[in-house]
Amino acid sequence: MIPITKPTLPPFEHLRERYEDVFQTGMLTNHKYVQAFETKIVEKTGVKHAIAISSCTAGMMLAMKAYKLQGEAILPSFTFCATGHAVLWNGLKPVFADIEAKHYCLNPEQVNDAITPKTAAILAVHMFGHPADVAALQEIAADHRLKLIFDSAHAFGSKVGSQYVGNFGDAESFSCSPTKLMTTGEGGILTTSDAWLARHIRVGRGYGDPGDYNCIMPGLNARMSEFHAALGISSLDMLEQNVEARNRLVEVYKRELRSIPGISFQEIAPNVRTTFKDFSLYIDPLTFGMTRDRLCDELLKRGIQSKKYFYPPVHLQDAYRQYRDEFHAKLPVTMDVTTNALSLPLYSHMQESEILHVVQQVREVQQHG
Numbered sequence: 001m002i003p004i005t006k007p008t009l010p011p012f013e014h015l016r017e018r019y020e021d022v023f024q025t026g027m028l029t030n031h032k033y034v035q036a037f038e039t040k041i042v043e044k045t046g047v048k049h050a051i052a053i054s055s056c057t058a059g060m061m062l063a064m065k066a067y068k069l070q071g072e073a074i075l076p077s078f079t080f081c082a083t084g085h086a087v088l089w090n091g092l093k094p095v096f097a098d099i100e101a102k103h104y105c106l107n108p109e110q111v112n113d114a115i116t117p118k119t120a121a122i123l124a125v126h127m128f129g130h131p132a133d134v135a136a137l138q139e140i141a142a143d144h145r146l147k148l149i150f151d152s153a154h155a156f157g158s159k160v161g162s163q164y165v166g167n168f169g170d171a172e173s174f175s176c177s178p179t180k181l182m183t184t185g186e187g188g189i190l191t192t193s194d195a196w197l198a199r200h201i202r203v204g205r206g207y208g209d210p211g212d213y214n215c216i217m218p219g220l221n222a223r224m225s226e227f228h229a230a231l232g233i234s235s236l237d238m239l240e241q242n243v244e245a246r247n248r249l250v251e252v253y254k255r256e257l258r259s260i261p262g263i264s265f266q267e268i269a270p271n272v273r274t275t276f277k278d279f280s281l282y283i284d285p286l287t288f289g290m291t292r293d294r295l296c297d298e299l300l301k302r303g304i305q306s307k308k309y310f311y312p313p314v315h316l317q318d319a320y321r322q323y324r325d326e327f328h329a330k331l332p333v334t335m336d337v338t339t340n341a342l343s344l345p346l347y348s349h350m351q352e353s354e355i356l357h358v359v360q361q362v363r364e365v366q367q368h369g
């Protein structure tokens with residue numbers, strides 16, 4: 001069985017000393033390894049502030065809570081559910097805008113059209129690691145005085161030009177869960193250039209308590225433990241190597257798959273680096289000869305796990321029932337991509353021979369059904 005992904009972990013020996021240290025000192029959470037992890041992230045990416053938290057979801061929730069946003073937030077529906085949940089948990093109305101067909105990120109023109117007097121924020125996603133159109137979104141946010149927050153779950157290590165993702169908008173929230181490239185087991189990182197927000201996230205991750213039990217905001221317990229940070233430090237050391245490996249592996253996939261009729265790929269803009277958190281195919285059912293769903297079922301029978309990232313889109317999930325009718329007709333590209341996109345197995349230590357095996361199975365499924 002080839003799984004959709006696997007975490008690429010450091011040798012346990014690299015961690016033993018740190019874990020023993022945590023046991024000996026008894027400082028289990030939010031202490032020196034968390035600080036060291038945060039410092040290392042600042043040095044690596046050039047962000048002004050990096051705050052380690054318990055998840056990407058918690059980071060988005062806290063950023064919107066700290067800014068006391070009210071009204072509406074514009075976001076894509078082609079994303080993981082957590083993007084939408086952060087909006088709902090803050091009592092904001094989700095306003096779904098369509099993605100663009102090449103990179104699957106929010107379409108700035110659609111964002112412009114979705115702005116109303118009630119709009120408070122834009123929540124954009126760097127899909128599969130491909131940076132959203134940060135320049136256009138920053139301009140729209142500035143023109144309309146909106147907060148711009150990125151769900152950067154997929155994009156630790158992505159770049160726009162020479163600048164790391166993490167440096168854009170008002171805040172970016174990264175995920176370190178096990179399916180992401182840089183994992184801590186569970187966890188997240190919030191980055192921002194806004195010193196005021198950085199302080200509020202630091203306080204907000206500890207219930208909103210600045211230290212005197214006189215809370216300044218309704219926070220969460222969204223701290224990162226020392227064990228998680230200790231793993232994060234090693235994961236960060238492996239990041240470059242992992243991003244490069246994935247880019248190389250995807251080149252192999254593309255070279256081998258390109259000749260199969262009816263298959264195309266998420267396009268990568270010339271000026272960006274993506275992490276390839278996922279490698280996403282687009283299946284044209286007429287030319288390929290079968291639907292994405294059928295291909296997914298047949299691959300599974302042959303021992304290959306693929307994933308319909310992201311299906312169903314957020315606006316069609318039951319928790320978002322009340323918004324379905326308002327937005328469904330406005331999301332044609334989202335519906336096209338969510339129906340036809342399929343992610344194939346990819347992990348940073350995957351062997352080229354495994355990729356060739358997956359490609360061979362795709363070929364056979366297409367030929368024999």
Ligand SMILES: *Cc1c(COP(=O)(O)O)cnc(C)c1O
Nearest residue numbers: 055056057080082153175176177
């Ligand atoms: C994984 C993921 C999240 C959630 O990250 P957590 O760290 O588990 O909260 C949010 N958004 C997207 C797009 C994701 O893929």
